[in-house]
Amino acid sequence: MNGLQKTIFLLPLSFLVPVSILSMMSCTKNPVAGDAIIAPDIRQISGRVVLNDESTPDSVFIWLEGFDLNTRSDKDGQFTLALPLGSETVAQKLSGIYHLYFYVANYYWESAIVIVNNGILLLSRGDVDEKGRLKHKIKLIKILEMKAKTEPDTITEKYNGIVNVHVSLTALEEPVIVKFPKISGQALAGAILRNDEGEMFFIENSGATERSVIVKDEVSEWDLPIFYKPGIVPIGDYEIVPYILIWQYGIPEGLLKSIGEDAEGFGPAYLGIPFKRQVGRLTILPEPDQRM
Structure with a gap:
């Protein structure tokens, strides 16, 4: 019989994945988070800043863009900046790469990279280590x-x-x-x-x-x-x-x-x-x- 023929390929059961599951799988890769460590309990960035002329590194102004959060360093140059809880502010909607600025008027300013996903700090990404500390101390140069x-x-x-x-x-x-x-x-x-x-x-x-x-x-x-x-x-x-x-x-x-x-x-x-x-x-x- 010379009619139109149809060829049907039967897939093994292991290949039969529901469309809804395929859609869900395609969304699990977050371009911001990547392979970063997400630890919702760690909601602060800490680190140390020094001045190149060995002046006491107190009162360095530290500001996180996007969140508009700030703090100042202590006499040893140590600082801690707490991120707000997502339920408290619109911070839960913030995702992306942000700069953490370090400023003294008569020194060159510096910055560090902080990466956030839905208001949560991503660890081991940018300039932040797995514990929420900056990987390197920040040095400001007097001008x-x-x-x-x-x-x-x-x-x-x-x-x-x-x-x-x-x-x-x-x-x-x-x-x-x-x-x-x-x-x-x-x-x-x-x-x-x-x-x-x-x-x-x-x-x-x-x-x-x-x-x-x-x-x-x-x-x-x-x-x-x-x-x-x-x-x-x-x-x-x-x-x-x-x-x-x-x-x-x-x-x-x-x-x-x-x-x-x-x-x-x-x-x-x-x-x-x-x-x-x-x-x-x-x-x-x-x-x-x-x-x-």
């Missing part, structure tokens, strides 16, 4: 030296005259862009006085404008004259912090916002920016006839 000296550094409460803060800046690696948000002519025009109790006083000279300069490896010297009048600040010991900013390429805007609202502005949040510097000191004493 600018700032020293300030006050003359005179001791006055009495009725002193009426100029207290000058002499500021020297030196670039250590390559030229650094320094922004003076408040400057008057060739003199700095903004400073913050802070006493041991944390009280702050903001000194701004009239006619202040803004300017950016490039600081090179030779010393760049500036003066910050404070026109002191009796009673403008109480008796006590103060540190004098010149108001300057350092520009670095690639710092995320979210990092600075996480430090504080308007952290680069002339206000209390400015002192939250980590900056390894030598500040000026000023002691204001009572008049001699009031010391007994």
Whole structure:
């Protein structure tokens, strides 16, 4: 019989897999997780940061993008950053590769790679080991030296005259862009006085404008004259912090916002920016006839 013939191939039972199971099998490979260790109980990243000039590595600002989480290092450079529980925030929806940033204003910033799947930290992936610690310590390289000296550094409460803060800046690696948000002519025009109790006083000279300069490896010297009048600040010991900013390429805007609202502005949040510097000191004493 010369009709149309059909050939039917019979598969062994071991090859007969339901379509629903095939679909499920095709989805088990997660492109983010891969062969990483997933341990939901480990919800923190820890590690250590050091400074190349052997300064005490405390208060380094550490920020995880995406999650907008931050912490600071202790005096030994150790830190721990806890990830929120997925049920508490939208963190359970976050998956991907994120940068963990390390920031001090006058050091090159650094970052480490953190990989997350549905809000859960993936271990043994990126720069994180199987215990949730960074595989290597982070080293920050200093790029600018700032020293300030006050003359005179001791006055009495009725002193009426100029207290000058002499500021020297030196670039250590390559030229650094320094922004003076408040400057008057060739003199700095903004400073913050802070006493041991944390009280702050903001000194701004009239006619202040803004300017950016490039600081090179030779010393760049500036003066910050404070026109002191009796009673403008109480008796006590103060540190004098010149108001300057350092520009670095690639710092995320979210990092600075996480430090504080308007952290680069002339206000209390400015002192939250980590900056390894030598500040000026000023002691204001009572008049001699009031010391007994």
